Amino acid sequence: MMAIRSILIACALLIGAALHAGPQPDELLDDPALEERARALSGDLRCLVCRNESIDDSGADLARDMRMVVRERLVEGDSDDEVLAYMVERYGEFVLLRPTTQGINMVLWVAAPTMFIVALGAALLYLRRRERASSAEIGAELSPDEQARLRDLMRD
Amino acid sequence: MFIELGHFALILAFAIALAQTLVPLVGAHMGWRRWMAAAEPMASTQFLLTAFSFAALTWAFVTSDFSVQLVVSNSHTAKPMIYKISGVWGNHEGSMLLWVLILTLFGACASWFGGNLPESLRARVLGVQSSIAAAFMAFTLFTSNPFARTANPPFDGRDLNPLLQDPGLALHPPFLYLGYVGLSLAFSFAVAALIEGRVDAAWGRWVRPWTLAAWVFLTIGIALGSWWAYYELGWGGFWFWDPVENASFMPWLFAAALLHSSIVVEKREALKSWTILLAILAFGFSLIGTFIVRSGLLTSVHAFAMDPDRGVFILYIMAFFMGGALTLFAVRAGAMEAKGVFSTVSRESALVLNNVLLAVSSFVVFVGTMWPLFAEMLFDRVLSVGPPFFNMAFSPFFVALAAILPIGAMLPWKRGDLRKTMRPLWPILVFSMAAGALVWAMQTGRSALGPVGVLLGLWVVLGSAADLWARTGRGAITNRLRRLTRLPRADWGKATAHAGLGVTVFAVAGLVGWEQEDIRVVQIGEAYSFGGYEITLRDVRDVEGPNYLSTMGFMDVERNGRLVSTLTPEKRIYPVAGMPTTEAGIKYRFLHDVYLVLGDPQQGGGWAVRSYIKPFANWLWAGCAIMALGGLLSLSDRRFRVAAGARRRRPEDGSEVAAQ
Numbered sequence: 001m002m003a004i005r006s007i008l009i010a011c012a013l014l015i016g017a018a019l020h021a022g023p024q025p026d027e028l029l030d031d032p033a034l035e036e037r038a039r040a041l042s043g044d045l046r047c048l049v050c051r052n053e054s055i056d057d058s059g060a061d062l063a064r065d066m067r068m069v070v071r072e073r074l075v076e077g078d079s080d081d082e083v084l085a086y087m088v089e090r091y092g093e094f095v096l097l098r099p100t101t102q103g104i105n106m107v108l109w110v111a112a113p114t115m116f117i118v119a120l121g122a123a124l125l126y127l128r129r130r131e132r133a134s135s136a137e138i139g140a141e142l143s144p145d146e147q148a149r150l151r152d153l154m155r156d
Numbered sequence: 157m158f159i160e161l162g163h164f165a166l167i168l169a170f171a172i173a174l175a176q177t178l179v180p181l182v183g184a185h186m187g188w189r190r191w192m193a194a195a196e197p198m199a200s201t202q203f204l205l206t207a208f209s210f211a212a213l214t215w216a217f218v219t220s221d222f223s224v225q226l227v228v229s230n231s232h233t234a235k236p237m238i239y240k241i242s243g244v245w246g247n248h249e250g251s252m253l254l255w256v257l258i259l260t261l262f263g264a265c266a267s268w269f270g271g272n273l274p275e276s277l278r279a280r281v282l283g284v285q286s287s288i289a290a291a292f293m294a295f296t297l298f299t300s301n302p303f304a305r306t307a308n309p310p311f312d313g314r315d316l317n318p319l320l321q322d323p324g325l326a327l328h329p330p331f332l333y334l335g336y337v338g339l340s341l342a343f344s345f346a347v348a349a350l351i352e353g354r355v356d357a358a359w360g361r362w363v364r365p366w367t368l369a370a371w372v373f374l375t376i377g378i379a380l381g382s383w384w385a386y387y388e389l390g391w392g393g394f395w396f397w398d399p400v401e402n403a404s405f406m407p408w409l410f411a412a413a414l415l416h417s418s419i420v421v422e423k424r425e426a427l428k429s430w431t432i433l434l435a436i437l438a439f440g441f442s443l444i445g446t447f448i449v450r451s452g453l454l455t456s457v458h459a460f461a462m463d464p465d466r467g468v469f470i471l472y473i474m475a476f477f478m479g480g481a482l483t484l485f486a487v488r489a490g491a492m493e494a495k496g497v498f499s500t501v502s503r504e505s506a507l508v509l510n511n512v513l514l515a516v517s518s519f520v521v522f523v524g525t526m527w528p529l530f531a532e533m534l535f536d537r538v539l540s541v542g543p544p545f546f547n548m549a550f551s552p553f554f555v556a557l558a559a560i561l562p563i564g565a566m567l568p569w570k571r572g573d574l575r576k577t578m579r580p581l582w583p584i585l586v587f588s589m590a591a592g593a594l595v596w597a598m599q600t601g602r603s604a605l606g607p608v609g610v611l612l613g614l615w616v617v618l619g620s621a622a623d624l625w626a627r628t629g630r631g632a633i634t635n636r637l638r639r640l641t642r643l644p645r646a647d648w649g650k651a652t653a654h655a656g657l658g659v660t661v662f663a664v665a666g667l668v669g670w671e672q673e674d675i676r677v678v679q680i681g682e683a684y685s686f687g688g689y690e691i692t693l694r695d696v697r698d699v700e701g702p703n704y705l706s707t708m709g710f711m712d713v714e715r716n717g718r719l720v721s722t723l724t725p726e727k728r729i730y731p732v733a734g735m736p737t738t739e740a741g742i743k744y745r746f747l748h749d750v751y752l753v754l755g756d757p758q759q760g761g762g763w764a765v766r767s768y769i770k771p772f773a774n775w776l777w778a779g780c781a782i783m784a785l786g787g788l789l790s791l792s793d794r795r796f797r798v799a800a801g802a803r804r805r806r807p808e809d810g811s812e813v814a815a816q
Contacts, residue, residue, distance in 0.1 A: 022391055022766070024675070024755065024764055025755075025758070026677075026758075028675060043543075043544070044542075044544050046542060052398050052542070053396075054543070057391060092538060094540055095540070096539065096542075097541075097544050098544035099527070099539055099540070099541050103535075103537075104535050105531070105537075105539070108523060108524070108527050108531075108541070109549070111519070111523045115519050116512070116516045116553070119515065123509065123511075123512050126508070127500050127505050127508065130497055130499075131499050131500050
């Protein structure tokens with residue numbers, strides 16, 4: 001039974017990527033400030049073999065390697081941006097969970113604010129029209145028949 | 157035999173769905189009353205046949221009939237009964253059948269409770285609803301047949317994905333589908349109204365309960381999924397901005413917008429064409445969600461059918477319904493003239509702003525979700541859009557929404573006075589800000605998240621209470637208290653749902669802002685202190701479950717020398733599916749959860765252990781539950797009013813005048 005069990009566990013570990021795990025105790029840096037930066041950076045980097053997980057959440061071996069690389073770079077004195085640049089150079093833009101603002105990506109970042117301004121503008125225009133109709137108060141005092149007649153007249 | 161009958165019932169239901177699409181629509185167009193009336197028995201029959209078909213598949217799962225391919229792939233004799241049943245929808249084919257079942261259920265409900273709808277509108281609604289059912293039945297029958305037999309039945313099945321073997325996730329899909337599919341009825345009403353060329357207050361009143369029901373179901377479904385992620389995925393994350401989560405979140409946002417704009421249609425006969433457009437888009441986003449999950453185009457944690465053919469089929473369905481509805485909208489929307497007039501400072505305007513914010517935040521989610529696809533197809537850039545983007549781009553709109561909510565909720569219809577509305581709200585605003593500032597001063601970290609959460613949470617919750625209180629009019633406190641109990645349920649529902657949102661916003665901010673984490677190696681018998689607790693790893697033992705093997709840690713959690721709880725975090729292995737899972741040990745407490753995860757055994761002895769303090773985690777699920785409860789309260793009021801007829805409507809309108 002134990003033998004079967006250990007085989008099963010071994011198999012399970014091979015596909016252990018399904019498990020979320022994150023940094024192991026032996027990975028942590030002694031300097032708390034540096035470690036905090038490492039955690040923050042890990043949250044912004046994608047585990048390449050996982051589905052939509054940051055390396056900070058992933059249990060995959062590759063994620064562990066990537067976490068180690070981040071910590072190595074930090075220990076060697078890289079700034080946060082330098083670490084990210086290093087990771088992009090090594091793994092491609094895909095690794096960044098926070099997309100850059102370069103080139104066409106600018107569209108992604110300005111899409112929402114632009115949409116908000118356009119929507120707000122349209123809403124204000126609509127409200128202004130309603131308000132004008134409101135100050136005229138046409139139709140409010142008319143009976144349904146009169147309103148229907150008015151509509152007919154307006155159509156002509 | 158039973159399985160073949162189930163399959164046959166679904167084919168029959170498909171034939172009826174086709175007939176139910178044609179007959180009532182032609183009947184309504186020509187004014188043939190008999191043809192219109194035919195829609196109702198057809199809707200009921202269609203539902204009963206689909207229900208039978210679903211029951212047949214469930215029977216196959218319950219009895220572990222391994223001559224059915226789907227049962228072989230997703231079930232196992234050793235599995236507990238509840239997961240044999242939930243296994244029916246824990247896979248692509250079965251979940252499509254559930255989807256179709258719910259579609260026909262909503263169609264049947266529209267015919268059962270649609271007695272006071274105009275004849276032609278009812279016929280058209282049922283016809284359009286049935287056309288959606290027909291499309292998805294065709295999809296199920298032709299691309300994802302759940303009833304396929306296997307030539308060589310094995311002795312046992314391959315088991316359900318262990319991650320799905322969980323009570324929360326057993327219920328998550330049915331609720332989500334009730335929500336997604338509930339929006340199909342709003343869509344059918346919108347298209348029927350466009351064909352009729354008429355939208356009036358009655359239409360708004362008819363669409364609202366269905367949208368409300370769909371929204372309540374979506375709220376529960378999303379909350380269940382999020383709760384599941386919290387306790388199952390092993391580190392207490394509750395929202396990942398995963399494409400599939402976004403797929404359910406976009407319809408939720410649209411349903412919320414539709415809910416509010418249809419109030420304006422009902423009460424003020426304005427915003428008609430916008431509401432129609434929202435109803436179309438809300439269901440459109442449900443279809444996009446289905447497409448995202450089923451096509452595997454955007455791979456994510458829980459996409460189950462990675463089959464391009466199926467994706468293309470759903471794309472056709474989507475193109476047909478969205479293209480058709482939007483074209484109809486473009487042609488007919490001009491005919492919807494608004495009647496109600498109102499000034500810029502009014503409840504109507506506040507609801508317009510609500511709609512702008514909800515629609516834009518939904519748009520943010522949409523753009524972020526689809527951007528990697530666009531960027532790769534059009535610009536050849538392989539990139540990711542992850543949580544950092546969504547948190548940054550989405551949050552401002554939701555903060556704005558929470559900020560305007562109490563004011564908008566209290567503004568009177570038609571013409572308001574901001575100063576007068578703000579009078580009862582000023583003390584609340586000052587109090588909330590003071591509380592936020594106090595928390596800011598007291599907390600150790602520099603994060604503004606927690607304090608802002610406190611501010612917004614208090615502002616929205618107390619604002620909702622003030623809204624309710626203001627509706628009791630003037631006079632002695634005892635009189636007002638008595639009137640409070642007699643307020644219509646819709647008022648209670650509104651205040652409750654808004655307060656639930658406030659609680660949720662606060663909980664999210666608190667949970668993210670004040671979480672504590674500890675990672676360490678612990679020897680058996682060793683104790684460590686963390687977050688005000690003394691935690692001891694007493695033992696790690698192997699335990700055998702019904703269909704899994706578990707490595708279970710026994711950890712005592714003490715506070716001030718008193719045992720709070722003994723938690724048993726586990727690492728499980730499901731041998732049949734060959735998959736490991738983690739089961740965190742969680743002590744749910746009022747102000748925070750203690751969350752323990754057992755990691756791997758270490759080379760030098762001992763075990764990796766992660767400990768978390770999760771502040772206000774319970775408040776998050778409670779907030780969602782309160783929101784859903786508010787929706788249900790409001791819903792119960794509507795049914796009452798529909799049943800009681802016009803007699804009840806007058807005094808309520810009177811109270812509204814008094815409150816202004």
